[in-house]
Amino acid sequence: MKLPGPRGALSGALIDVLAxxxxxxxxxxxxxxxxxxxxxxxxxxxxxxRGWDGVDDAWEWDPGLLSVRAALEDHFAAGLRELTGPPAATDPADVPALLAEAVAADDGPSLSGYLRGRATREQFREFVVHRSVYHLREADPHTWAIPRLAGRPKAALIEIQADEYGGGVTRRMHQELFKQTMGWFGLDLTYGAYVDDVGAPTLAVNNLMSYFGLHRRRRGAVLGHLAAYEMTSSLPNRAYGNGLRRLGGDAGATAFYDEHVEADAVHEQIAAHDLCGSFAAAEPELAGDVLWGARCALAVDNRWAFHVLEKWQKGLSSLRA
Known part of the structure; x- marks a missing residue:
C-alpha cells in the first residue's frame, strides 16, 4: 500500500519520516x-x-514510533470515553443478555435502509469505497485475539474466523468475495487503494478494531466489538444485497452480502454465548470490557453512518475531494 497524503502537521511529519x-x-x-x-x-x-510500500518493516517495533502511537492512542481513547463512557463492572453471567440489549437499543441512522431503497448507483459505489478499507482485510483485526485466549472462547473465535477466511478456500474468503462487489463497480481492487479518499469517520472505524486487536489488555473489548458486528450484520447485509440487486447487481456482485446473511445469523449466537459469555466466565474482571467494546463498535459505526447520510442528504459526496 502506498503511503497516503498528509492531513495535518502530525500525520505529515510521520509520513515524511517513514518515507x-x-x-x-x-x-x-x-x-x-x-x-x-x-x-x-x-x-x-x-x-x-501488510505495511507500506518502500517503508522498512523494522518501523513496526521502533521505540520512538511506538511512543508516538501511544500518544495518539491516548487521544483516541479519550474520544471513545466521551462517546460511550468508560467500561463498567459487569456480572459475567449477564454478558450475553446485555450484548443483546445493547444491540436492540441501538438507534443509529439506517444506512442499510437507505442503500436498500433509495441510494443511487454512485452513492452505493461510495459506500463500497468506504467499506473497502476494512473488507479487504476483513477479520484480520479480530484474529489478533486468538493467541490471547484459551479453551472454549478460543475455539469459538476460531470457528467464526474460519468462516471469515472461507474455510481455507481462497475464493470463499470474505476479503475475496468483496473484490467481486468492487469489480462490479469498476473499482481498484488493490489493498488500501482508497485510504486517501475516505475521511476520519471511516478511518476511525478501522482504527478502533486495530486499537482493540493489537493490545492484549483490550482482549475483552475486541471480542465485544466482534460480537456487536456479528449481532448486527445479518439484516443490514440482506438490505445491502437487495439494494445492489435493485441497481442491477448480479450474483457475483451481491455474493459478499448474501454470504453474510446466512453466516452471521449463526455467528450471532456463537459470538454472544460461546465466545463472549465463556470469556467473561473465564476472566470475570474483563466482563465490563466486553460490553464496552460492543458499545464502542456501535457508536463509532453510527457516527460514520451519520456522516455518510448527512453528506448524501445534502447532495454531496461522502468521500474526500
Missing part, C-alpha cells in the same frame, strides 16, 4: 484535528498488517 524525507518523529505533537489524528494512527497501525 525517508525526514528524521525526526513528531514526538509530543498534538494532532491538528480528527483527520490528522485518525490518519496518523492508521499509518502507525498498518505497520502491523
Amino acid at each position: 525517508g524525507k525526514a528524521t525526526d518523529l513528531p514526538a509530543g505533537r498534538a494532532p491538528d484535528d480528527d483527520e490528522d489524528l485518525q490518519l496518523a494512527l492508521f499509518v502507525c497501525y498498518e505497520l502491523a498488517y
Whole structure:
C-alpha cells in the first residue's frame, strides 16, 4: 500500500519520516484535528498488517514510533470515553443478555435502509469505497485475539474466523468475495487503494478494531466489538444485497452480502454465548470490557453512518475531494 497524503502537521511529519524525507518523529505533537489524528494512527497501525510500500518493516517495533502511537492512542481513547463512557463492572453471567440489549437499543441512522431503497448507483459505489478499507482485510483485526485466549472462547473465535477466511478456500474468503462487489463497480481492487479518499469517520472505524486487536489488555473489548458486528450484520447485509440487486447487481456482485446473511445469523449466537459469555466466565474482571467494546463498535459505526447520510442528504459526496 502506498503511503497516503498528509492531513495535518502530525500525520505529515510521520509520513515524511517513514518515507525517508525526514528524521525526526513528531514526538509530543498534538494532532491538528480528527483527520490528522485518525490518519496518523492508521499509518502507525498498518505497520502491523501488510505495511507500506518502500517503508522498512523494522518501523513496526521502533521505540520512538511506538511512543508516538501511544500518544495518539491516548487521544483516541479519550474520544471513545466521551462517546460511550468508560467500561463498567459487569456480572459475567449477564454478558450475553446485555450484548443483546445493547444491540436492540441501538438507534443509529439506517444506512442499510437507505442503500436498500433509495441510494443511487454512485452513492452505493461510495459506500463500497468506504467499506473497502476494512473488507479487504476483513477479520484480520479480530484474529489478533486468538493467541490471547484459551479453551472454549478460543475455539469459538476460531470457528467464526474460519468462516471469515472461507474455510481455507481462497475464493470463499470474505476479503475475496468483496473484490467481486468492487469489480462490479469498476473499482481498484488493490489493498488500501482508497485510504486517501475516505475521511476520519471511516478511518476511525478501522482504527478502533486495530486499537482493540493489537493490545492484549483490550482482549475483552475486541471480542465485544466482534460480537456487536456479528449481532448486527445479518439484516443490514440482506438490505445491502437487495439494494445492489435493485441497481442491477448480479450474483457475483451481491455474493459478499448474501454470504453474510446466512453466516452471521449463526455467528450471532456463537459470538454472544460461546465466545463472549465463556470469556467473561473465564476472566470475570474483563466482563465490563466486553460490553464496552460492543458499545464502542456501535457508536463509532453510527457516527460514520451519520456522516455518510448527512453528506448524501445534502447532495454531496461522502468521500474526500
